[in-house]
Amino acid sequence: MNSTISAFVMGLFLLFSGLPEATAERVNFSFSALSGVQSPLWVAKEVGFFQKHDIDARLVYIPGGSVGVQAMLSGELQMGISSPGAVIRSNLAGSDFVYVGVSSNKLDFVLVTAKNITDLKQMRGKRVGVGRFGGAPDYTIRIILEKLGLIPDKDIFLLQTLGGQPTRLAILQSGAMEGIAISPPLTLRAKQLGFNLLLDFSEVMLHFFTNGFITTRRYVRDKPAVVENAIKALTDATRYIFSNEDGTIKIVGRYMKITDEAFLRSYYREALLGQINKTLYPDIKAVEFVLEQERKFDPAAAKVRPEDFVDTRFLY
Structure with missing residues (x-):
């Protein structure tokens, strides 16, 4: 390794x-x-x-x-x-x-979702790209989901994606996943493309x-x-x-x-x-x-x- x-x-x-x-x-x-x-x-x-x-x-x-x-x-x-x-x-x-x-x-990550998903409840059973396991998006979204009463990899499936945040946005555009965790300025670009900025992580994790x-x-x-x-x-x-x-x-x-x-x-x-x-x-x-x-x-x-x-x- x-x-x-x-x-x-x-x-x-x-x-x-x-x-x-x-x-x-x-x-x-x-x-x-x-x-x-x-x-x-x-x-x-x-x-x-x-x-x-x-x-x-x-x-x-x-x-x-x-x-x-x-x-x-x-x-x-x-x-x-x-x-x-x-x-x-x-x-x-x-x-x-x-x-x-x-x-x-x-914390600057945002859960960005497909155009037809406007509520976190709709993400049950769906897939979210988080970058590499153990990295900041993966680490923080697991904590946030638990705080919101959801079980990672059971209620919402977290998938490892290689490459950086632009790769995740491309995956979302392809329809291969229903959500991704990314940060500005790509969140602004995602919004321009019509995707939903569903959850701002900083609103759940203040520190x-x-x-x-x-x-x-x-x-x-x-x-x-x-x-x-x-x-x-x-x-x-x-x-x-x-x-x-x-x-x-x-x-x-x-x-x-x-x-x-x-x-x-x-x-x-x-x-x-x-x-x-x-x-x-x-x-x-x-x-x-x-x-x-x-x-x-x-x-x-x-x-x-x-x-x-x-x-x-x-x-x-």
């Missing part, structure tokens, strides 16, 4: 890598979805904030935070973006991941951050200055997003392969600014929420605290 991940990761670095800086520290950094809440990473790379802080960032797109976690365990990645479910489960099994910042403290910047505690110990500089670059990028609409939508459009400027401006103004976390500080209640879920199945979760999974020393 690790050899497969290694070959996959190294093959993708070429897509997002620039020429290395002579004195910069190389950091292989993964992102897990083509979603705007991951844009601070893209902006830090494209605008030059990583370069400014002596980081030679090599970005690689690995759909699904759980796969990125495996790639980091293999040693191919130094930092990455992942949702808390995969990270906390890995740590409970013995890993030493830690969040050093959070790009969004709001859950979708994306955080992870590394290992060992890397923090060995390379504290590198982690600090990476966070400085991501902080600069976050401030840029809030102050530079034109530059931000250009970068978001490039990474998400969206050329409709009017659509991008609408997304930036109506969704993205409300999703990005200005300070990068994590919502500790969100970590506690995930731990509460894990305590139902894993006794080890009772022995840890939310603070064991975060390190905010580099935030300012």
